[in-house]
Amino acid sequence: MPSPQETLRSIRYAAMSFVARNNLSRLAELNFCDKWGSHFYTRHYQQHFQHLRTKPIRVLEIGVGGYDLPEEGGASLRMWRSYFRNAQITGIDIQDKSPHEEDRIKIYKGSQTDATLLQRMHDERGPFDLIIDDGSHMNEHVISSFETLFPLLSLGGIYAVEDTQTSYWKTMGGDGTDRNNPSTMLNFFKGLTDCLNFMEFECPGYEPTYYDTHIVGMHFYHNLVFIEKGTNDEKSNRIVDFELPKR
Numbered sequence: 001m002p003s004p005q006e007t008l009r010s011i012r013y014a015a016m017s018f019v020a021r022n023n024l025s026r027l028a029e030l031n032f033c034d035k036w037g038s039h040f041y042t043r044h045y046q047q048h049f050q051h052l053r054t055k056p057i058r059v060l061e062i063g064v065g066g067y068d069l070p071e072e073g074g075a076s077l078r079m080w081r082s083y084f085r086n087a088q089i090t091g092i093d094i095q096d097k098s099p100h101e102e103d104r105i106k107i108y109k110g111s112q113t114d115a116t117l118l119q120r121m122h123d124e125r126g127p128f129d130l131i132i133d134d135g136s137h138m139n140e141h142v143i144s145s146f147e148t149l150f151p152l153l154s155l156g157g158i159y160a161v162e163d164t165q166t167s168y169w170k171t172m173g174g175d176g177t178d179r180n181n182p183s184t185m186l187n188f189f190k191g192l193t194d195c196l197n198f199m200e201f202e203c204p205g206y207e208p209t210y211y212d213t214h215i216v217g218m219h220f221y222h223n224l225v226f227i228e229k230g231t232n233d234e235k236s237n238r239i240v241d242f243e244l245p246k247r
Helices: 004-019 024-030 042-052 075-083 115-125 139-152 164-168 185-200 210-214
Strands: 058-062 088-093 105-109 130-133 158-162 215-221 224-229
Touching (some): 024 075, 042 158, 042 224, 058 075, 075 088, 075 105, 088 115, 105 115, 139 158, 139 185, 139 224, 185 210, 185 215, 185 224, 210 215
Parallel strands (some): 058 088, 058 130, 130 158
Antiparallel strands (some): 158 224, 215 224
C-alpha cells in the first residue's frame, strides 16, 4: 500500500499533468525529462506532433534512460503518455526497464539493432505512428534501426532521431573532420533529402527506392531530425519517366 505522502504526491502529479496536458515542455519538466532544459526538443515535438495529441496512436521510443539501473529512467515515456492521452506507448532498452511499465506503457528489453525483436514489437504493438530514437546514439545503430523500422512505420507517421551531434564524435562512430563521411547518421539522412525530389531526376531507367516513394518531408534542427512518411507521388512539371522531353 502506498503511504499517505506517496498518495498525495500521486494526486498532485496527476492534477499538474492534467493542467499542463497540452504543453509538452511543461510536461517534460513535471516528469524530469531532459527533452526540455538539458535539450530543447519539446518545442519541435509539439510543432510536429500536436495534431496527434488526442488520437489513438501508437508510439515507440528507443531508449528508456537510467542506464543499467532498472528503477531509473522512464521519464519521457510518462511524458508521452500524458501528452498523447489516448495513445499506447512502447519503449525498448538494452537494460531491464520493466519497473516502468504502467497503464498504456509497455517496455521490451533488447538491442535497437535486433531486427527480429523490432519486427516482433511491430507485430505485437504496432504499426507505430511515431518512432523516437533516443537510444544508444551510435551512428551505425541509428542507421540500422531506421532501415528496419521506417518501412514498418504507418503511412502518415513521423520518425524522429535525437542527439544527432554524435554524428561528429569519433567515439560514437561519427566524424567531425570529414563532414561528408557517408557512415555518419547525418550524412545518411542528408542523403535521403534527394528522395523528396526523385520525380525530377534526369536519369533514364532509374528505379525508385522505397525511401523515394515514401519520404514526403524532412526537418533538421539542432541535434534533431524528423522524417515524415507518406506516399511521395507528386509528378514533375517537366520530367517524364526520368527524361527531359526534347523541345
